[in-house]
Amino acid sequence: MSVHALTDSWTMTRRELARWQRQPVQLAVGLVFPVMLLLMFGYLVGGGRGVAGDYRDYLIPGMLALTMAFGLEGTMIAVTQDLDKGVIDRFRSMPMANGAVLVGRSAADMLQSALTLLVLIAVGAALGWRPGGGPAALLGALGLLLLFRFAMLWIGIHLALVAGRPELVQAVQILVWPVGFLSNAFATPGSMPGWLGTAVERNPLSHTATAVRHLFGVPGAESGHVGWAILWPLALLAVFFPLAVRRFARLSR
Template sequence: MSTSWGWAAGDSWTMTRRELAHWARQPVRIVVGLVFPVMLLVMFGYLIGGGKGVEGDYVDFLVPGMLALTMAFGLESTMLAVTQDLNKGVIDRFRSMPMVDGAVLVGRSVADMLQSAAALAVMAGVGYALGWRAHGSLGALAGAFGLLLLLRFAMLWIGIWLAMVAGKPELVQAVQILVWPVGFLSNAFTVPATMPDWLGAVVEWNPMSATASSVRHLFGNPGGADEVWLAVVWPVGLLAVFFPLAVRRFAALSR
């Protein structure tokens, strides 16, 4: 058993290094992925404004919501990479090697998580420059970023599964549009109490809202709620469904 896990980890790390090598050849894509959420933060914080119903400083409310929103966006690069590998015969070449099934997907997901961690660091730095402050302990700070990355991991495997269902790179853009309603129908920008009752109920049940509220709570920012358990249950539940679906779909497509 330990030998099998060792092979799986080794193969996955090989695929992760493959994805990281692509970063050096495509620096513009990485930079755009980091800059886009910063533009959203500045736009909502200064150009559009907001804060209706928010008690306290709006920037302190907005930044945690934007951190959660960032974890839902930017999936298209991973989705495109998966579909391109499937359509260009790369997977067939990998299957001819003594490699564990699914290592390609795991390697791709690890690379995405590294980029997501970098995006969080950039966003937190920009938020700090705009006046946002976290008032919780170091443990609470670590827990907040852990919840954000857990949400990203769940969203990532949903994206990987959707990419393989779409099958072709040109269809990924259409599938990616589905992420926007999930992101904006949340409490990232304002509190549900200011919305119509039916819309507020939808927002309250959005998994991203649970993460945003919990992160605000751990940061000690306005609009927070002690819903850490819900911010864990939602992503874990989504992973329990979509991780095996993605691995099974990959195995079926690469036969």
């Protein structure tokens, strides 16, 4: 990527970050919602079917992975609003690198995702959870989580460009929920019916959650999932990143 493209992308990133100042409630909700899910499943709903040991050790890595799959509607709505209001058309008429708007939006989302992970880890620590494996394992786990988020983000951007209007985002966002809840975030696949457990084991989110558990030293989390936690997001990016860029390039045609 050229210096010109990087400069344009950073300008668009600053534009998206400025929305945090104008819409602090949206940012706060994005940070509080996963904390509420963590507390609800950890203390109200219960769970832990088939989990040996402290359920928090199993649940918190699963919640970290689940959070990376959810919350895409903010980016999707921002993209569709820019489309609906003609903002992207105005940007495209300017001497700006093609795709800088999308790169800026994705960069802002990734910054918020990293902040969300830090908040969840801090809440987990306040609840008495301690990740094992040391600093290197923690950084590796964060890298896997953000890689999964990056892949999910570009799926969301592509779907937003296809939807084209903010009112359609909610219907499209519903497609993400099965990916999140048909996973091993809350319970082990072995505790589920055979066909369901098989589907859950093959879910990309489950691979990421299990890989993070392995890095955190959770008993029973196999190391082989680390490779899948890298390959799945890269495969999704290989499909949806060019689809999103191609769709964006055709907007003015």
